[in-house]
Amino acid sequence: xxxxxxxxxxxxxxxxxxxxxxxxxxxxxxxxxxxxxxxxxxxxxxxxxxxxxxxxxxxxxxxxxxxxxxxxxxxxxxxxxxxxxxxxxxxxxxxxxxxxxxxxxxxxxxxxxxxxxxxxxxxxxxxxx
Amino acid sequence: xxxxxxxxxxxxxxxxxxxxxxxxxxxxxxxxxxxxxxxxxxxxxxxxxxxxxxxxxxxxxxxxxxxxxxxxxxxxxxxxxxxxxxxxxxxxxxxxxxxxxxxxxxxxxxxxxxxxxxxxxxxxxxxxxxxxxxxxxxxxxxxxxxxxxxxxxxxxxxxxxxxxxxxxxxxxxxxxxxxxxxxxxxxxxxxxxxxxxxxxxxxxxxxxxxxxxxxxxxxxxxxxxxxxxxxxxxxxxxxxxxxxxxxxxxxxxxxxxxxxxxxxxxxxxxxxxxxxxxxxxxxxxxxxxxxxxxxxxxxxxxxxxxxxxxxxxxxxxxxxxxxxxxxxxxxxxxxxxxxxxxxxxxxxxxxxxxxxxxxxxxxxxxxxxxxxxxxxxxxxxxxxxxxxxxxxxxxxxxxxxxxxxxxxxxxxxxxxxxxxxxxxxxxxxxxxxxxxxxxxxxxxxxxxxxxxxxxxxxxxxxxxxxxxxxxxxxxxxxxxxxxxxxxxxxx
Numbered sequence: 153x154x155x156x157x158x159x160x161x162x163x164x165x166x167x168x169x170x171x172x173x174x175x176x177x178x179x180x181x182x183x184x185x186x187x188x189x190x191x192x193x194x195x196x197x198x199x200x201x202x203x204x205x206x207x208x209x210x211x212x213x214x215x216x217x218x219x220x221x222x223x224x225x226x227x228x229x230x231x232x233x234x235x236x237x238x239x240x241x242x243x244x245x246x247x248x249x250x251x252x253x254x255x256x257x258x259x260x261x262x263x264x265x266x267x268x269x270x271x272x273x274x275x276x277x278x279x280x281x
Numbered sequence: 282x283x284x285x286x287x288x289x290x291x292x293x294x295x296x297x298x299x300x301x302x303x304x305x306x307x308x309x310x311x312x313x314x315x316x317x318x319x320x321x322x323x324x325x326x327x328x329x330x331x332x333x334x335x336x337x338x339x340x341x342x343x344x345x346x347x348x349x350x351x352x353x354x355x356x357x358x359x360x361x362x363x364x365x366x367x368x369x370x371x372x373x374x375x376x377x378x379x380x381x382x383x384x385x386x387x388x389x390x391x392x393x394x395x396x397x398x399x400x401x402x403x404x405x406x407x408x409x410x411x412x413x414x415x416x417x418x419x420x421x422x423x424x425x426x427x428x429x430x431x432x433x434x435x436x437x438x439x440x441x442x443x444x445x446x447x448x449x450x451x452x453x454x455x456x457x458x459x460x461x462x463x464x465x466x467x468x469x470x471x472x473x474x475x476x477x478x479x480x481x482x483x484x485x486x487x488x489x490x491x492x493x494x495x496x497x498x499x500x501x502x503x504x505x506x507x508x509x510x511x512x513x514x515x516x517x518x519x520x521x522x523x524x525x526x527x528x529x530x531x532x533x534x535x536x537x538x539x540x541x542x543x544x545x546x547x548x549x550x551x552x553x554x555x556x557x558x559x560x561x562x563x564x565x566x567x568x569x570x571x572x573x574x575x576x577x578x579x580x581x582x583x584x585x586x587x588x589x590x591x592x593x594x595x596x597x598x599x600x601x602x603x604x605x606x607x608x609x610x611x612x613x614x615x616x617x618x619x620x621x622x623x624x625x626x627x628x629x630x631x632x633x634x635x636x637x638x639x640x641x642x643x644x645x646x647x648x649x650x651x652x653x654x655x656x657x658x659x660x661x662x663x664x665x666x667x668x669x670x671x672x673x674x675x676x677x678x679x680x681x682x683x684x685x686x687x688x689x690x691x692x693x694x695x696x697x698x699x700x701x702x703x704x705x706x707x708x709x710x711x712x713x714x715x716x717x718x719x720x721x722x723x724x725x726x727x728x729x730x731x732x733x734x735x736x737x738x739x740x741x742x743x744x745x746x747x748x749x750x751x752x753x754x755x756x757x758x759x760x761x762x763x764x765x766x767x768x769x770x771x772x
Contacts, residue, residue, distance in 0.1 A: 168589075186727070265566070
């Protein structure tokens with residue numbers, strides 16, 4: 153079965169363009185605009201990878217979702233990619249510098265919006281292999 | 282005092298003595314008045330003329346010399362009183378000096394004896410007057426200094442900034458009430474106390490920088506957190522007139538509220554950056570796909586991408602102009618250009634402007650006017666009013682599904698005109714109701730993900746309404762619609 157990717161973003165353009173990019177690579181894609189519904193869907197359709205926006209309903213919706221996934225034994229091995237337009241929070245640069253930073257954030261990769269299709273596809277393939 | 286101006290009162294019942302004295306004293310340059318007894322003397326001594334000297338005989342009819350001396354002394358404490366008396370009454374004369382007479386001259390006396398006694402007396406009187414003047418001046422100055430000190434003390438006490446004065450031995454020699462409040466250790470200590478007992482190495486270090494640094498005026502400033510508050514601490518040297526440093530003054534200003542504002546401001550800037558970046562990133566993303574050929578080579582799909590870019594760019598432009606308006610209102614640079622505005626006509630224009638948008642989404646948009654009567658003008662800014670109405674109508678159309686209805690109703694409510702926009706759209710949850718007027722707050726769920734917006738529209742509307750001394754209210758039932766009502770005072 154083709155890998156299932158869960159896309160979470162409150163911006164319909166990013167959902168649409170990333171769905172297009174990923175489906176063109178042969179992935180199945182589920183789209184959600186809020187993290188609660190995305191979380192609920194995990195039980196019935198376990199994804200192979202999650203790509204989530206950061207700032208949605210709250211400043212750190214994406215982090216909360218990533219933490220929830222990583223602290224649940226059923227999903228802890230599902231890779232999470234955070235893609236965001238958050239430049240900084242109170243002057244603090246959000247861009248993670250190291251693998252440890254990513255671990256703290258509960259994700260395996262972090263991209264600034266818009267992420268180039270090549271980079272995204274390469275990272276998705278790397279994490280799924 | 283010039284002798285020519287000196288006035289002498291001669292009181293004696295013997296005419297010979299009176300006139301003799303007059304002759305001698307007039308020749309010496311005094312102005313002389315005479316009286317035959319005590320009663321007459323008191324009549325002369327009525328305060329209209331200032332006398333420097335009084336020569337008083339003791340044995341007189343009606344009012345005796347001793348009694349007269351007592352009364353004259355009471356009337357003028359500075360008067361030089363000299364007794365002229367016969368040998369027989371010398372004991373009485375001594376009694377007279379006890380009552381305030383300066384001296385006595387036994388009769389008969391020579392002109393020289395008289396003048397010597399008067400001159401000695403005047404000299405002593407002058408010294409006494411000078412001493413009195415100096416004493417009074419000193420007392421006045423002491424009083425001034427005392428009140429100046431207490432005034433300074435009061436000012437220092439009442440000043441809201443904390444104040445410490447530290448001497449070269451690093452002892453705190455003065456701390457005001459605010460400093461006692463700010464530095465909990467300082468409140469329990471009486472001055473002088475060592476700066477070390479404050480147990481705050483940072484403050485100690487700053488004070489050392491001043492006390493041990495180069496002499497001359499300078500200032501060290503640091504932000505320090507003390508307890509839950511943040512203070513700007515400014516320390517400068519106390520410089521004596523000789524140029525030497527004799528200590529340091531530390532001023533603690535509470536900047537906690539300023540810091541909160543600063544945080545809120547940088548938070549706002551982050552939000553703005555995010556809101557500007559999102560539509561830009563989306564547009565860039567779409568353009569990337571076009572450029573890299575990932576969008577399939579068909580005109581329909583390319584057009585869709587361009588339409589999406591167009592929508593995002595338009596939202597971005599609206600965002601920037603709303604942001605500028607909000608900033609102008611916040612900084613007080615936004616001036617309403619008020620005139621008597623026909624409210625119904627503005628509502629009509631707003632509805633017409635939204636007509637096309639409503640039609641494209643098959644939304645039934647209507648305008649009803651109720652009992653507006655004659656009182657339908659408001660003293661308002663026409664452009665601002667149009668922006669308020671248009672924003673509410675646009676929102677209603679955006680958040681109502683295809684085929685819905687949006688009803689605009691104008692009404693009069695006492696001194697207010699009210700415009701309500703009622704839709705049967707997605708509605709607003711109770712917990713989101715408080716936030717919808719906040720900057721950048723947008724209701725985000727599956728129903729709204731396709732709806733473009735800046736998150737500033739309602740915030741701007743609320744500010745504009747409030748500039749008009751008006752009110753805006755919202756009511757909603759999730760799933761069945763919302764009503765936004767604006768009330769603006771009628772002219």
